[in-house]
Amino acid sequence: MGIIKSASGNSAWRGLDYYKQNKVISYKKLNDNEYTGKVKGSNNVEYDVIMNIEHPRSSKCNCPHAKDRKVICKHIVALYFTIFPKEAKKFEEDAEKAMLEYEEYQEQLYDNVEKQIYSMSQGELQEALLDVLNIAPEWVYEKFVRDYVER
Template sequence: MGLIEMASGNSVWRGMDYYKNKKVIAWEKSGTDTYDGKVSGSGNSKYFVHIDKAHPRKSTCNCPFAEGRRVVCKHMIALYFTAEPQAAKDFLKKVEQWEAEEAEREKQHYDDLKKYVKGLSKTELQEQLLNALVELEERRNCYW
């Protein structure tokens, strides 16, 4: 698994924001698969980041979220996207592809649902509607 796959969705998207807002102050390639850098955090804070693409769990950041833990934080993602902008483009392309596929799945679901409903008799339709309304009422009573 790579850095992106190991990070939470929140860390990836916040890292993307940091990348786009040029929060990486300085960076250098420190090895074949490693980068070191300094990333501006919120306020005046600055964090020292080391990422290892080959061994993401060896990546480090001295931010409160990641310090002393084997997690991938937004500062690591920002450094990764800054050092390898194609990775940011590839990530966004995958997201766009997933969203397009999800839209198609949703459209197919509604088409199937519409076909199902049209195939019901009047009596079956009334029964299904009543069941749905009862279930909705039960859910409403559960939350209030």
């Protein structure tokens, strides 16, 4: 939803932590779109948050990070997840799903690389190896020298 999409990844994850640590002290619904709340920051300072779920960028927090700026800080995110706990669950599930998809993609990619290597001719492989060694980081080049040139 709007608030989370408007927040940076860092603010979203830290806001989730704040929500789980029950850092939201109190909140009140102002109208259909706006909520106000008090959120405990580090050093136990209390910050005042006004959150607008219809227009996320009109949300406000008086912490140093968000004061006088149109940013969604972790305190706004913590308030959002406290009022809408299902969204916190969804946020975590989506992140988990994205990670599994990424891992699956990496495995698939590795399989494809292996298949490609076994399908290449000696000449193609020699050319490819020279290509890669030309731009490889020094340690890769040195490993090749150690393992195949100076042995």
